[in-house]
Amino acid sequence: MSIREIAEKTLNAAMAAGADEAEIFVREHREFQTTVRMGEIETLKEAESKSLALRVYKNRCKAVVDSSDFRPEKLEKLAGEAVGLAGVTAPDDFHRLPEPELYADTWPDLDLLDPQEAPSTEKRIAMAHRAESAAMEVDDRIDNSMGGNFAQSHGDMLIMTSNGFTGGYPFSVYSLSAVPVAKDSKGDRSRDFWFTRALHAEDLMDADEVGHRAAERALRMCDARRAATGEVPVIFEANAASRLVAMLFGCISGSAVWRKQSYLGDRLGEQIASEKISIVDDPLRPRGLGSQPFDSEGILAKALRVVDGGKLAHFMHDLESSRRLNQPVTGHGSWGGGVAASNLYVENGEGTLADLIAGVDRGLLVTGYMGSGFNTVSGNWSQGVEGLWIEGGKVAYPVKGATIAGHFDAVLKGIDAVAGDLDFSLGTKIAPSLRVISMTVSGE
Amino acid sequence: MNSLSEHLSVLELDETVLRRVLARALGRGGDYADIFAESGEGRSLRWEESCVKNAALILTRGAGIRVLQGEKTGFAYADELTEEALMRAADTAAHIASGGGVDPAEFAKAVNGRGDYYQPVRPMEGVELADKIALLERADAAARAVDPAVEKVNASLYHEYRNIIIAGSDGLITFDTQPMVRFNVGVVTGKDGKREMAGEGLGGRRGMETLEGDRPEALARKVADMAVRKLDAEDAPAGAMPVVLGAGTSGVLLHEAVGHGLEADFNRKKTSTFSGRVGEQVASPLCSIVDDATIPGDRGAINVDDEGSSTGRNVLVENGVLRGYMHDRLSARIMGVERTGNGRRESYRSPPLPRMTVTYMMPGKSEPGEIIESVKDGFYAKSLGGGQVDIARGDFVFAVTEGYRIRDGKIAELVKGATLIGNGPEIMGKVEMVGNNLELSEGMWTCGKGGQSVPVGQGMPSVKVGEITVGGTKT
Structure with a gap:
């Protein structure tokens, strides 16, 4: 069965079983992944699979089923089970499909599928x-590796609702990475990685560049020392600054707001970050890693401009959170449940990472993280990091085993410089390199 | 379900099909091939705003096929369990092999030595819906009764079972039915413009009996109490200091600081800080660490691993000396040692990797009270959350969910959540006291590696470490 046939059959079965409304998401994809380690194939994985999620509403009660079992008789049974399950839940006025006028009726082609034939195995x-x-070729100190990895996925998805929406699009995504391991003068190992990801193979x-960057990153961490404990300026290189965007997203998602799980819940319209910070979610970037037409x-x-000159302009909503908070829909629903961003980014400032470093007499450049220690409810942040110590406006030596800590409100308001090095290939929540005027670094 | 034939019938498979598929998988060559077939069902109820807000059903069905040759792994999976789909997957998995076809062995009639480490008394599948909802309702009421500062209470009940069959080209065919139940409570509190949150869960490979008595209420009260007290927490200290780790959840320290570094894949590739160090002193002589899949009903217990190997209790570190690694089939063969039953996978969609089961430190001789009393100025990490490790260097972090200052040998003020950071071998060398109070954590631990999540267990007695860096704000 095609994904359209599966969607129609299951949706019809749910309505026939007594659902008032239903929506279905069906996805099929073909994935490939290979790791080459020390010059030999280590793993090669390839598979085609489908997945299905069905939401049904009956008397404003909701139930969800997920399945990887596509035997036709099971699809009908599943739809019936879903309707039965909805009888278990309590009615909720916010549990219903969108009003049909909210649906997209036409949408742009965002070039999400690579039309070229995929590279051969x-x-x-x-x-x-x-x-x-x-x-491995960059330096003799790189004497081991966790491999080079290539992955690709091609697929198609379809959303169908019982009140008139049908939409889908094909997609592709490729990625390539390398994880070299270097041995430093004390015999300690230092590992780092670099990657590239794009919807089209040609992008x-x-x-070679991926390998070289990975090697440079592993080498610059050799002979790392402990950091001194104290309050100093902290710079986040673009790759690491992405984490701050992801953390902020967790606090401006409508789902966190109505659940009172965000320290920013009652701060709409207020200054929540330095005036140098403006943040945009743009789902319509052609070939964007997080792009989607609907x-x-x-x-x-x-x-959507969610933060403008440091002011919180919008929360990001799925239908339920926009209804609960009585705010306009923003088109950020996700099938996993809750709110999802598309391409969420901090707008470029000026200058380079080197300019940010040159402005610091003594401080820390964060290049990577360990663990996650952010509390969205209180805004407290304590985080394991690694990076490079800065002395007199220059990188002095690598540091490991350090933490940075502060209240996220003070971190965002303390951003005193934003570089112009935003790179959309780094992910779906990204930022240029940022400098925070002061955070507590804990080490020795 | 307690027989192979029942498992085969649920998956609509039979031995002759499995054998034909294995023959196809080894059609180009290879040392070994296996089929991992699975069908499972998970059900959840989510409680929010004092009512059941969502009910969900998750059905999983499919098979993964793997071919090993030397250090190479070819892997493919199929959602359909038809012979045609399995044959296609076998062809794909065979891509890495060369040298000419090999015949799989006949399936042996006796299955592998399987444990029997989970026997739910009241399997969740047989529990009335109303009884399940009552658990959530009772937890909600208990949490709300704790303090007026309680603003939101969420609770959820999830239970699943997974029927698996593993058929190997060595003639081994085995099966298991793996139950799991998880009960979680989350509370948000607010007072004077401040807001806090706490959450915790309990469960395991058990049935309704694990939620009997006032256990839902007790969990809810504990979580609510924590979320209330966190509102008045002081700033956490910054810098290196003596740290006492509380019994139970501190097992996450072992999991990150030692456990991952002892998974054999990193060691056969020599990318772990523990590579080539079997027989060496890698921790203080006070430390003995085991990985034990046989703890009855624990979340990390398994009767058989996901490659059909027998599971057991494996001593990793004995009196500070490294005794061995945790192996899957591939690493055991390459390193020339016995398999340890640690080959695990998230689902049929992924190949197995060496993974932990239930990892804990053996109890020592110190009284928990005397451990606290021995610290003049330090930090008491009573309860820990998730962590992460850099295998190559051995550096690890974990998040403190409940931490206190220790002043003059006494537990003092509660402080805000902070990250602890250190180096595995270094920290394990600085273990100065080990308590006589081993506790296995009932927390709902899930371990991530290579993009795959598996349930694990962990435990720890109270432990004093001479120095760990505490990542607070107060310098």
């Missing part, structure tokens, strides 16, 4: 091999 293995060997960074609820996607 041999070429894919060769790319993983190349990324690893490029890293991937060259395999969200999982069928609502037309549009760009």
Whole structure:
């Protein structure tokens, strides 16, 4: 059965079983992944699979079923079970499909599928091999590796609702990475990685470049020391600054707000960050890693400026949270439940990471994280990091085993410099390099 | 379900099909091939705003096929359990192999030595819906009664079972039915413009009996009390200091600081800080650490691993000396040692990796009270949350969910959540006292590795570490 047939059959079965309303999401994809380690194939994985999620509403009661079992008789049974389950839940006025006028009726082609034929299996293995060997060739201190990895996924998805929306689109995504391990002068191992990810194979960074960057990152962490404990300026290189965007997202998601799980819950319209910070969610970037023409609820996607000059302009909503908070829909529904961003980014400032470093007499450049220690409810943040110590406006030596801590409100308001190095290939929640005027660094 | 034939019938498979598929998988060559077939069902109820807000059903069905040759792994999976779909997957998995086809062995009639480590007294599948909802309702009422500062109470009940069959080209065919139940409570509190949150869960490979008596209420009260007290927590200290780790959840320290570094895949590749160190002193002589899949009903217990190997109790570190690693089939063969039953996978969609089961430290001789009394100025990490480790360097972090200052040998003020950071071998060398109070954590631990999540267990007695860096704000 095609995904459209599966969607129609299951949705019809749910309505026939007594649902008032129903919506279904069906996805199929073909995935491939290979790791080449020390020049030899270590793993090669390939598979085609489908997944289905069905939501049903009956008397304003909701139930959800997920399945990987696509035997036709089971689909009908599943739909019936879903309707039965809805009888268990309590009625909730917010549990119903979107009003049909909210649905997207036309949408742009965002170039989410690579039209070129995918590289051959041999070429894919060769790319993983190349990324690893490029890293190994950089320096003799790199004497081991956790491999080069190539992955790709091609698929198609469809959303169908009982009140008139049907929409879907095909997609592709490729990624390539290398994880070299270096041995420093004391015999300690230092591991780091670099990656590239793109919807079209032609947009991937060259395999040599991936390997070289990974090697440079592993090498610069050799002979790392402990950091001194104290309050100093902290710079986040672009790759690490992404974490701050992800943390902020957790606090401006409507789902966290109505559940009172965000310290920003009653701060709409207020200054929540330095005036240098403006944040946009843009689902419509062609070939964007997080792009989508409509969200999982069928609502037309549009760009939204969530933070403007440090002021919190909007929360991001799925239908339920916009209804509960009586705020406009923003098109951020997700099938996992809750709110999802698309391409959420801090707008570029000026200058380079080097300019940010030059402005610091004594401080820390954060290049990577360990663990996660952010409390969205209170805003407290304590985080394991690694990075480079800065002395006199220059990188002095690598540091490990340090933490940074502070209240997230003070961190966001304390951003005194934003570089112009935003890179959309780094992910779906991203920022240029940022400098925070002071945080507590804990080490020795 | 207690027989192979019942498992085969649920999956609509039979031995002749499995054998044909294995023959196809080894059609180009290879040392070994296996099929991991699975069908499972999970059900959840989510309680919010004092009523059941969502009910969910999750059905899983499919099979993964793997071919091993040397250090290479070829893997493919199928959602359909038809012979045609399995044959296609076998062809894909065979891609890495060469050298000419091999015949799989006939299936042996006797199955592998399976444990019997979970016997739910009242399997969740047989529990009335109303009884399940009552658990959530009771937890809600108990949490709300704790303090007027309680603003939101969430609770959820999830239970699942997983029927698995593993058929190997070595003639081994085995099966298991793995139950799991999880009960979680989360509370948000607010007072004077401050807001806090706490959450915790309990459960395991058990049935309704694990939620009997006032256990839902007790959990809810504990969580609510914590969320209330956190409103008045002081700033956590920053810097290196003596740290006492509380019994139970501190097992996460072992999991991160030692456990991952002893998974054999990292060691055969020599990318772990513990590579090549079997027989060496890697921790203080006070430390003996085991990984034990045989703890009855524990979340991390398994009767058989996901490669069909027997599971057991494996001593990793004995009196500070490294005794061995945790192996899957591949690492055991390459390193020339016995399998330890640690080959685990998230589902049929992933190949197995060496993983932990229930990892804990053996009790020592110190009284918990005397451990606290021995610290003049330090930190008491009573309860820990998730952590992470850098295998190559051995550096690890974990999050403190309930921490106090220790002043003059006494537990003092509650402080805000902080991250602790250190180096595994270094910290284990600085273990100065080990309590006689081993506790297995009932927390709902899930371990992530290589993109795969598996349930695990952990435990720890009270332990004093001479120095760990505490990542607070107060310098």
